[in-house]
Amino acid sequence: MFYVSIFFQYVAQYMKTRMQYRTDLLVEILSDLLFQAVNLIFILVVFGHTQFLNGWVRDEIIFIYGFFLVPYALFSSFFNIWDFNDRYIVKGELDRILTRPIHSLFQIILERMELESLFGVITGLIIMIYAGSNLGLTIEWYDVIIFILFVIGGALVYASIFIMLASIGFWSDARTSIMPMMYNIGNYGRYPVDIYNKVIRFTLTWILPFAFVGVYPASYFLGKTEWQFYAFLTPFMGVSFFVLAVILWNHGVTKYRGAGN
Amino acid sequence: MDKYLEMIRIRFLMMLAYRTNYYSGILIYSINIGAYYFLWTAIYSGKEEIQGLSVIQMTTYIAVSWMARAFYFNNIDREIALEIKEGKVAIELIRPYNYLGMKTMQGLGEGIFRLLFFSVPGMIIVGFIFPLNFATSLTTWGYFTVSIILSFIVNSQINLLTGIMTFFLYNNDGLIRAKRVIIDLFSGLLLPISFYPGWAQQIMGVLPFQAISYIPSMIFTEGFTGQEIVNGLLIQLVWVVVLIIPIQALWLFAKKQLVVQGG
Numbered sequence: 080m081f082y083v084s085i086f087f088q089y090v091a092q093y094m095k096t097r098m099q100y101r102t103d104l105l106v107e108i109l110s111d112l113l114f115q116a117v118n119l120i121f122i123l124v125v126f127g128h129t130q131f132l133n134g135w136v137r138d139e140i141i142f143i144y145g146f147f148l149v150p151y152a153l154f155s156s157f158f159n160i161w162d163f164n165d166r167y168i169v170k171g172e173l174d175r176i177l178t179r180p181i182h183s184l185f186q187i188i189l190e191r192m193e194l195e196s197l198f199g200v201i202t203g204l205i206i207m208i209y210a211g212s213n214l215g216l217t218i219e220w221y222d223v224i225i226f227i228l229f230v231i232g233g234a235l236v237y238a239s240i241f242i243m244l245a246s247i248g249f250w251s252d253a254r255t256s257i258m259p260m261m262y263n264i265g266n267y268g269r270y271p272v273d274i275y276n277k278v279i280r281f282t283l284t285w286i287l288p289f290a291f292v293g294v295y296p297a298s299y300f301l302g303k304t305e306w307q308f309y310a311f312l313t314p315f316m317g318v319s320f321f322v323l324a325v326i327l328w329n330h331g332v333t334k335y336r337g338a339g340n
Numbered sequence: 341m342d343k344y345l346e347m348i349r350i351r352f353l354m355m356l357a358y359r360t361n362y363y364s365g366i367l368i369y370s371i372n373i374g375a376y377y378f379l380w381t382a383i384y385s386g387k388e389e390i391q392g393l394s395v396i397q398m399t400t401y402i403a404v405s406w407m408a409r410a411f412y413f414n415n416i417d418r419e420i421a422l423e424i425k426e427g428k429v430a431i432e433l434i435r436p437y438n439y440l441g442m443k444t445m446q447g448l449g450e451g452i453f454r455l456l457f458f459s460v461p462g463m464i465i466v467g468f469i470f471p472l473n474f475a476t477s478l479t480t481w482g483y484f485t486v487s488i489i490l491s492f493i494v495n496s497q498i499n500l501l502t503g504i505m506t507f508f509l510y511n512n513d514g515l516i517r518a519k520r521v522i523i524d525l526f527s528g529l530l531l532p533i534s535f536y537p538g539w540a541q542q543i544m545g546v547l548p549f550q551a552i553s554y555i556p557s558m559i560f561t562e563g564f565t566g567q568e569i570v571n572g573l574l575i576q577l578v579w580v581v582v583l584i585i586p587i588q589a590l591w592l593f594a595k596k597q598l599v600v601q602g603g
């Protein structure tokens with residue numbers, strides 16, 4: 080309960096600071112929308128020149144993209160820790176965090192949250208409804224529950240990978256830019272994994288399981304039976320990777336020696 | 341002039357200090373190009389050509405545009421915004437150089453660094469992994485060189501404009517982000533402009549963004565030939581000249597109504 084109330088206090092503070100620069104907030108939300116549109120435009124333009132992508136039709140690819148946006152929005156609202164190394168370790172900000180009686184990762188998540196990214200959930204749903212109705216998909220009542228489970232699983236997969244990367248910072252405080260690289264690799268998971276070669280497919284499934292944020296769970300709703308097994312694995316992958324990530328983090332914190340002044 | 345050259349040199353050396361950044365940078369670009377390589381081979385699957393580009397030309401186009409991006413891309417908009425927000429710009433303004441010119445030179449130092457330590461080795465690595473088709477004719481390389489220098493200028497001018505906007509918006513992270521997305525899409529970095537439907541091509545034709553990525557990449561992949569190359573370079577040159585006007589106007593106006601927050 081204590082954590083919940085802290086969460087809402089942070090949210091309240093966050094709203095206050097964001098409302099200070101209202102024009103910027105508006106432009107930022109618009110630029111997020113634009114960013115989501117870019118990938119959609121990419122798909123639309125590409126399918127202006129071809130009918131199928133390895134047997135997947137345009138609306139299926141659009142549907143996968145729409146699904147991807149939902150867990151991705153949750154991830155980018157709450158796990159905005161790509162500059163963890165620079166901000167907390169190199170500058171020594173972590174010292175401040177560690178003196179407080181709240182779990183360090185939780186505090187950092189709260190400090191860095193970007194709630195306006197949650198608009199991505201709406202865009203994602205709109206895109207899925209558009210593509211889904213083009214494809215004539217039908218929804219059962221339990222699909223809603225499955226959807227929520229898959230979304231949480233996907234968001235946790237994303238979050239775990241980035242938490243693990245951030246944890247590397249505890250062992251080496253050199254500046255690296257592995258994080259932006261991961262954003263690029265994350266994009267691989269948005270397209271049907273069968274277009275890639277075996278090595279990449281294996282990596283995206285078991286090592287950096289980004290395929291569980293897009294193509295695998297989405298293929299359940301598309302009725303692709305050959306991917307069912309992977310689709311239902313999504314929540315388990317999310318939870319187990321997250322547990323691993325938190326263990327790694329907790330272990331890393333004990334290794335932190337403090338930097339800066 | 342000497343002080344501007346010195347700026348290039350200092351920024352170049354600063355970049356050299358963060359070595360891990362460019363090792364991972366090369367990897368990022370290779371991975372990115374790899375993803376597009378698989379995607380495009382799937383898109384072509386059997387097709388000889390789309391919009392006059394073969395699959396090899398297409399993957400080369402993607403590789404070249406990402407590598408050229410390393411040269412023209414810089415964060416001077418973010419730096420200007422930060423200096424304005426922190427109030428440092430007031431000190432910069434009384435120093436004996438042109439602030440905007442100095443920022444451009446810093447961007448150039450960064451660009452030259454990334455070109456030498458990043459694009460060139462990255463290109464060699466990517467060239468080994470994926471079947472790409474590098475131009476062999478010296479004239480193509482010559483035109484390409486002129487073209488990416490113009491790309492750098494146009495992109496930096498747009499960055500200066502976005503940076504100066506901080507004077508009016510006070511906090512413009514959103515604008516900087518929006519600008520980056522617009523450039524990725526409208527410059528032809530993700531998709532050659534010739535792939536877009538006709539009406540969209542017309543819109544992009546009157547915007548400056550095509551001068552950043554589309555023109556140099558088309559020249560390099562020999563998607564442009566003869567007169568098209570000359571036209572492309574002329575379009576770039578025209579934008580270089582035209583963009584000076586809003587920069588100067590906004591800059592004069594901004595200096596008049598300078599509000600220093602903090603500092």
